[in-house]
Amino acid sequence: MNTPELKEVYTKTVVPALMKKLDFVNVHQVPKIEKIVLNSSFGAEMDKNGVKDLRNDIANISGQAPVVVKAKISVSNFKLRQGMPVGVKVTLRGNQMWEFLYRLIAISLPNIRDFRGVRAKLDGNGNYSLGVTDHSIFPEINVERQRVNVGLDICITTTAKNDEEGMELLQLLGMPFRKQASQTTEKAA
Numbered sequence: 001m002n003t004p005e006l007k008e009v010y011t012k013t014v015v016p017a018l019m020k021k022l023d024f025v026n027v028h029q030v031p032k033i034e035k036i037v038l039n040s041s042f043g044a045e046m047d048k049n050g051v052k053d054l055r056n057d058i059a060n061i062s063g064q065a066p067v068v069v070k071a072k073i074s075v076s077n078f079k080l081r082q083g084m085p086v087g088v089k090v091t092l093r094g095n096q097m098w099e100f101l102y103r104l105i106a107i108s109l110p111n112i113r114d115f116r117g118v119r120a121k122l123d124g125n126g127n128y129s130l131g132v133t134d135h136s137i138f139p140e141i142n143v144e145r146q147r148v149n150v151g152l153d154i155c156i157t158t159t160a161k162n163d164e165e166g167m168e169l170l171q172l173l174g175m176p177f178r179k180q181a182s183q184t185t186e187k188a189a
Contacts, residue, residue: 004098006105006173014172022165031126031160031169036097038062039153040135041069041087051085054150058088060140061152062100066090104154105174108137117178120167126160128170129153 010032018030040058042050051068058066066088074082092100109115122128135152136143160166171177 004095004102006102007095007098010098010173014169017172018165018168021168031158031165033097033101033169033173034093034157034159036092036100037089037153037155037157038066038092038100039087039089039155040150042150051088055088057135057141057150058090058152061135061138062090062092063096064090064092101156101173103138105176107139108132109176111137111139115176117176120177122163122166124163126158126162126166126169128156128158128166128175130156 015027015030018024019027022030024030038058038061040054042054055066055068067090068085069087069089071080071082071084071086074080080086109118118130130153132152132154134149135141136149156170158166158169160169167177
């Protein structure tokens with residue numbers, strides 16, 4: 001079985017760079033990506049065929065069969081009954097995680113129209129979440145047969161202890177973060 005390209009980049013270039021930059025003495029101190037969770041939810045109005053299509057789309061994107069998430073309680077204002085499907089999710093680990101992350105960074109995100117980068121804000125523990133408004137940015141999705149545009153949440157969980165370590169890890173892997181505006185702009189008199 002072939003090693004994913006991004007995993008090779010991680011082991012050969014990212015790990016030594018992080019050890020040098022963050023002054024780690026042991027390879028096991030270097031932060032790594034544990035898992036990636038893809039989550040897509042929809043309203044109660046989606047029919048069974050729509051759920052099946054979305055499940056197939058997420059399976060094509062991730063390379064793994066997603067789990068259908070069902071409502072835990074009934075909410076009459078949303079016309080939602082207990083046990084109705086409300087979303088799909090899949091957790092990626094290992095080689096499938098590395099393959100998905102490579103396709104996300106190298107192919108899908110740059111294909112977004114007027115793409116200027118993703119926001120550079122982590123959760124405080126070195127983990128990163130990204131929302132995509134339309135899952136058809138992935139090349140695995142057939143746009144002609146698609147009925148409805150569905151959003152997708154992507155959560156990247158790392159072993160970083162803080163945001164600085166997580167940010168360095170993701171930047172070295174090639175995550176296209178948005179450039180921050182310069183803080184040294186002078187005001188006109």
